[in-house]
Amino acid sequence: MATFPSLKTGAVTQYPLEITTGQGSQVIRFLDGTDQRYLLHGRMLRAWQIHLELLDEDEISALEEFFNGQQGGYSKFVFPDPYSGTDVASCRFGGDVLLSDYEGVDSASTSFWVIETDG
């Protein structure tokens, strides 16, 4: 399984980093006010919103190449979670689109979600 590429600094992301954790529940409410609830996922799953700025051509190129290699949100990869310091398997890109802003020579930015998935 591929591993998410790190920047030249060795980091995988920059501040601010948004991390969400959730499991998702479906709630069905009945006329008498009671409800029935069930879980959408078998366990809690994490997601990271990655904002990257001032990337040089090598760094943005590596990210685009990695996104192409993963076929967008299709393939799983290992994400080194900077928050917990652990490698998280079964991660994917959160969407099928990668947007790169080339603002100048060796100055590009991008933003995307990495999500932990169940299977």
Added chain:
Amino acid sequence: MANFFPQLKSGAIAQYPIRKTIATRTIRNVLPDGSLYLNSDPAAGHILWQLAYQGLSTQEIGSLTAHFDACRGRFQAFTFIDPTDNMLINSANLAAAPWLPSTGLNLSGNAADPLGKSGAFVLTNNAQVAAQLSQTSNVPANYQYCFSAYVMSAEPTTVELVRSGPASEERTAVTAGPEWNRVVSNGSLSDMGTEFTVAISLLPGQRISVYGPQLEAQVAPSRYRATFTRAGVYPNAHWAVDALPVMADAPNLFSTIFTIEAPI
């Protein structure tokens, strides 16, 4: 020339900022237990470039609007050169097609490269005449191009970088020494052909290491970007806008912004 996206007078295809969007398609089925069953749809992948231009002359904005008119907006396809990418296919594998070695030119891979890895190739001319390693692209020969590569040779020597169209050719002699050196050949040819070839030419008996060949439709080289089976020339691109907005900012000064799309 309706089939090719025009180049500016500066020799560039685009100006900063450039917004590039790579879009793929994955069919997702979420099963009752929350697990995923995914199918990829590689044929649906495409790239979008949002290009913004400022300070264009009457002639430059005229060439953009003429191209838009000739394509009838989104209707007709054209060839677009990605301003952020390397135009050469398999720049990381000189032994693979469409690289074309002359008879007698020997290539061996896995040689030490300038990054301390083993991505370079050693080219040896075993023939009795000059031999070259070339690649041809279906792009206008008269555009401004910059061909660059890293070269190294145990003994200082001179090799030639070649830029050629169907009717003309320009050779640039460059020096290869014991240290890696990024060599460049740039300029535009007076050639109305729609094929453009770049080559590294070696004299009989010469042996050099080559890494990171890159072709760009601009004046100077940018950072090397390795390519494999896909590169920065998109022959089936379309305008992604139905109307081309043109802003007249001052006499002989125009600006515009639009989007171009191409399948991956």
